[in-house]
Amino acid sequence: MTQSVVVQVGQCGNQIGCCFWDLALREHAAVNQKGIYDEAISSFFRNVDTRVVGDGGNISKGKICSLKARAVLIDMEEGVVNEILQGPLRDVFDSKQLITDISGSGNNWAVGHKVFGRLYQEQILEKLRKSAEHCDCLQCFFIIHSMGGGTGSGLGTFLLKVLEDEFPEVYRFVTSVYPSGEDDVITSPYNSILAMKELNEHADCVLPIDNQSLFDIISKIDLMVNSGKLGTTIKPKSLVTSSAGALKKQHQKPFDAMNNIVANLLLNLTSSARFEGSLNMDLNEISMNLVPFPQLHYLVSSLTPLYTLADVNIPTRRLDQMFSDAFSKDHQLIRADPKHSLYLACALMVRGNVQVSDLRRNIERLKPSLQFISWNQEGWKTSLCSVPPVGHSHSLLALANNTCVKPTFMELRERFMRLYKKKAHLHHYLQIEGMEESCFMEAVSSLSALIEEYNQLDATRSMPVEDLPRLSVAV
Numbered sequence: 001m002t003q004s005v006v007v008q009v010g011q012c013g014n015q016i017g018c019c020f021w022d023l024a025l026r027e028h029a030a031v032n033q034k035g036i037y038d039e040a041i042s043s044f045f046r047n048v049d050t051r052v053v054g055d056g057g058n059i060s061k062g063k064i065c066s067l068k069a070r071a072v073l074i075d076m077e078e079g080v081v082n083e084i085l086q087g088p089l090r091d092v093f094d095s096k097q098l099i100t101d102i103s104g105s106g107n108n109w110a111v112g113h114k115v116f117g118r119l120y121q122e123q124i125l126e127k128l129r130k131s132a133e134h135c136d137c138l139q140c141f142f143i144i145h146s147m148g149g150g151t152g153s154g155l156g157t158f159l160l161k162v163l164e165d166e167f168p169e170v171y172r173f174v175t176s177v178y179p180s181g182e183d184d185v186i187t188s189p190y191n192s193i194l195a196m197k198e199l200n201e202h203a204d205c206v207l208p209i210d211n212q213s214l215f216d217i218i219s220k221i222d223l224m225v226n227s228g229k230l231g232t233t234i235k236p237k238s239l240v241t242s243s244a245g246a247l248k249k250q251h252q253k254p255f256d257a258m259n260n261i262v263a264n265l266l267l268n269l270t271s272s273a274r275f276e277g278s279l280n281m282d283l284n285e286i287s288m289n290l291v292p293f294p295q296l297h298y299l300v301s302s303l304t305p306l307y308t309l310a311d312v313n314i315p316t317r318r319l320d321q322m323f324s325d326a327f328s329k330d331h332q333l334i335r336a337d338p339k340h341s342l343y344l345a346c347a348l349m350v351r352g353n354v355q356v357s358d359l360r361r362n363i364e365r366l367k368p369s370l371q372f373i374s375w376n377q378e379g380w381k382t383s384l385c386s387v388p389p390v391g392h393s394h395s396l397l398a399l400a401n402n403t404c405v406k407p408t409f410m411e412l413r414e415r416f417m418r419l420y421k422k423k424a425h426l427h428h429y430l431q432i433e434g435m436e437e438s439c440f441m442e443a444v445s446s447l448s449a450l451i452e453e454y455n456q457l458d459a460t461r462s463m464p465v466e467d468l469p470r471l472s473v474a475v
Helices: 010-031 079-086 109-133 151-166 188-202 211-225 256-274 283-290 319-326 356-369 403-421 426-430 437-458
Strands: 003-009 045-047 067-069 071-075 098-100 138-146 171-178 205-210 300-304 342-352 380-385 394-402
Touching (some): 003 010, 003 109, 003 151, 010 071, 010 079, 010 138, 010 151, 071 079, 071 109, 079 098, 098 109, 109 151, 109 188, 109 426, 138 151, 138 256, 151 171, 151 188, 171 256, 188 437, 205 211, 205 256, 205 283, 205 300, 205 403, 211 256, 256 300, 256 342, 256 380, 283 342, 283 380, 283 394, 300 319, 319 356, 319 394, 342 437, 356 380, 394 403, 403 437
Parallel strands (some): 003 071, 071 098, 138 171, 171 205, 342 380
Antiparallel strands (some): 045 067, 300 394, 342 394
């Protein structure tokens, strides 16, 4: 069994991380009721005997003593991390795995990347090495951060280069929260474009998340919950926005519902690596099968179902509907419409009581309505994990390498150019040692090159699909 380390950077990264660990504990508690430290739990948690001083207290099997998250928490403000350490999850984090400062990055990528990056490089490396030493078979680093602020975008992407240099064989999966057009950080277009260049060059897979999409999903759920229609009562634990049954029972924060959606994405993404199933998919298989070209590693994600109805007289949501929803724009975690764009590849990660035949039937049913690139018409990767999420009988996470991400990047570039043409706020960046105007031009050129790659792929949509001869097998 492999292990993964979560590195949560900045305010947004740490708030999502907090929800992730909360829901991960809830999920394992539902499955592992005897309290035995097994391989599934070991993928994200260490079992520690707190009576032993130092690093000698790791317990590899037997009863759970004290679980410690395989996590590194980084923020250049103390607020969020201190809140976590005073909250119900305080015992889950090893105090030696935290890095905080007081001043913050002031919504400036250059401060996070150039100033705090240099200042904390050795400390960050030490924490990462320590986390890696506690793993028997380290497979992946999950980085959680936002693109619009200073610490998440700046230090978060600085960290990627450190990981690439120090652990070149370990996969780097990045969950990046992109700012919406109504973002309250004026400099977020600068921060996002500068961060994008680093993601292009140093990440293996990026899961872009759009704040507006998360908000739309919550609005849709609220509409259903408050509709008052007969048969629309929802199981509280099944809501993709809820942490019912977890440790954080009180004091829900304004962004908790949005963060819980992202936490559920990460839980479903790793379910096949943690639990048994008839078709397992390792994290390295995601990168291998879904990323045909190095820089086109942005995967659009969708989660279904968003909730489960509680009324037993209402038939459970038909399986086929779950698959259809995964390809509708209402369920995407980024504002995109993959159905009307070009697929390079697609992964379906199914959990719960679903058969391989159900999976194949739905792929055949949906294929005619989805346009795959001419040279990869069979570009499907599938997994079946037998353990469903808490509150559900089955669920589906779809990951699509699809040209529908292009409008998000184009909009980002437009917002950047509006500021940059006026040189607005530029002096805040240029006063930082190591920052020059060429950094901005290189970053926007990198993004333009990425957009052009998607344009070239889109141009092939009208090309005829080659019907390759196949070997005939006599039955």
